Amino acid sequence: MSSSSSAPAALAGIKVLDLSRVLAGPWCTQLLADLGADVVKVERPVAGDDTRHWGPPFLQRDDGSSSQEASYFTACNRNKRSVTIDISTPDGQQLIRQMAMQADVLVENFKVGGLAQYGLDYDSLRAVNPRLIYCSVTGFGQSGPYAERAGYDLMVQAMCGLMSITGHADDAPGGGPLKVGVAVIDVFTGLYASNAILAALHARQSSGRGQHIDMALLDVGMAVLANQAAGYLATGESPGRAGNIHPSLAPYQDFPTADGNVLLAIGNDGQFARFCAAIGEPGWAQDERFATNTARVHNRQALLQRMQPVMKTRSTAEWIALLQDKAVPCGPINTIAQAFDDPQVRARGIRVELPRQTQDGISHVAGVASPLRLSETPAVLRSAPPALGQHTDEVLAEIGMSPLSIESLRARGVI
Numbered sequence: 001m002s003s004s005s006s007a008p009a010a011l012a013g014i015k016v017l018d019l020s021r022v023l024a025g026p027w028c029t030q031l032l033a034d035l036g037a038d039v040v041k042v043e044r045p046v047a048g049d050d051t052r053h054w055g056p057p058f059l060q061r062d063d064g065s066s067s068q069e070a071s072y073f074t075a076c077n078r079n080k081r082s083v084t085i086d087i088s089t090p091d092g093q094q095l096i097r098q099m100a101m102q103a104d105v106l107v108e109n110f111k112v113g114g115l116a117q118y119g120l121d122y123d124s125l126r127a128v129n130p131r132l133i134y135c136s137v138t139g140f141g142q143s144g145p146y147a148e149r150a151g152y153d154l155m156v157q158a159m160c161g162l163m164s165i166t167g168h169a170d171d172a173p174g175g176g177p178l179k180v181g182v183a184v185i186d187v188f189t190g191l192y193a194s195n196a197i198l199a200a201l202h203a204r205q206s207s208g209r210g211q212h213i214d215m216a217l218l219d220v221g222m223a224v225l226a227n228q229a230a231g232y233l234a235t236g237e238s239p240g241r242a243g244n245i246h247p248s249l250a251p252y253q254d255f256p257t258a259d260g261n262v263l264l265a266i267g268n269d270g271q272f273a274r275f276c277a278a279i280g281e282p283g284w285a286q287d288e289r290f291a292t293n294t295a296r297v298h299n300r301q302a303l304l305q306r307m308q309p310v311m312k313t314r315s316t317a318e319w320i321a322l323l324q325d326k327a328v329p330c331g332p333i334n335t336i337a338q339a340f341d342d343p344q345v346r347a348r349g350i351r352v353e354l355p356r357q358t359q360d361g362i363s364h365v366a367g368v369a370s371p372l373r374l375s376e377t378p379a380v381l382r383s384a385p386p387a388l389g390q391h392t393d394e395v396l397a398e399i400g401m402s403p404l405s406i407e408s409l410r411a412r413g414v415i
Helices: 024-034 090-102 122-128 153-159 184-207 217-223 226-235 269-278 293-298 300-311 316-326 336-340 343-347 392-398 403-411
Strands: 015-019 038-043 058-060 066-070 080-084 105-108 133-138 212-216 252-256 261-265 330-332 351-355 364-368
Touching (some): 015 024, 015 090, 024 038, 024 080, 024 105, 038 090, 090 122, 105 184, 153 184, 153 217, 184 212, 184 217, 252 300, 261 316, 269 293, 269 316, 293 300, 316 330, 336 343
Parallel strands (some): 015 105, 038 080, 105 133, 133 212
Antiparallel strands (some): 058 066, 252 261, 351 364
């Protein structure tokens, strides 16, 4: 991955107009920006994106004092240019139309029909730019009985069944449904949306036409149930919560050790045999109750009764040292701080410091590197998430606005 703007970029020349807020849409457009697209983020004057205020925690200024800019915003808005436009005004709507005429992609997450009142819906903008790829992100999609409802990640985690399989069983200590610790439905929706946009860009090369992309958090929530959905469809039985136990693999879970916990992720019979040999119990791998993964799943409790006392005889570090050279997947359960300090994470350059050219006392913002590592067209990290309206004058000049016209718009509260 390159931190230089001179590096080749896969999406160089692609212009993205980002009318989205919060996480799913901005996650999508940040991914496009990392790949080289020019992403212009349109925000409300004064208020900006909601997540600018979702704190604490807040960014720290260079002098150590706390700003009023929430760190949440920085998770999904790097490599973008920020402009402030009041799209409820006729002049603001005209600015968006002018920008859309030059754009390849537009991403928005307004409620269904929310932009039609401003003449900024797909049909209206397609009329002025037939090549425009217009991606709408909503909770429940453009059709169906829930289309008009607002949708948020937590709601969808509950509705799609994800919370019903996350957490400990009801009869276990701390049992009950839980959300995932990250807004995974939003993140997955952003990933699916970026894939759909890339597909639409490719299709446009031959058709010459853009298209409308209808992304729904609920659709994505159902899709990412993956093997759990497949299991239900195969059997008609809803899977339940089982803590960190894998429903189809054993042993594939956490275990208490002499000083904490360790994670074993044994995915095949060879790994299990090597584990048994390493702990001095080779007979377990020949026992018909444990010889195959299917047998181990059916006899999980009997296996755990044997393994749990053994796992408590060594520390977490000792288990990792014992198993890491025997091709038995084993690792610690880190805090986020420990994860960033991990030698592999440091070697891969996961933490990055991105420059921001503003006068607000924040010269750099820490972030997480793009995991997209292309050999010829690497992700390019050009700039930190922008200050609110940082690029308004610059972007409006690019669509032909004179400095006098820009100042007039600002005086009237349009920008």
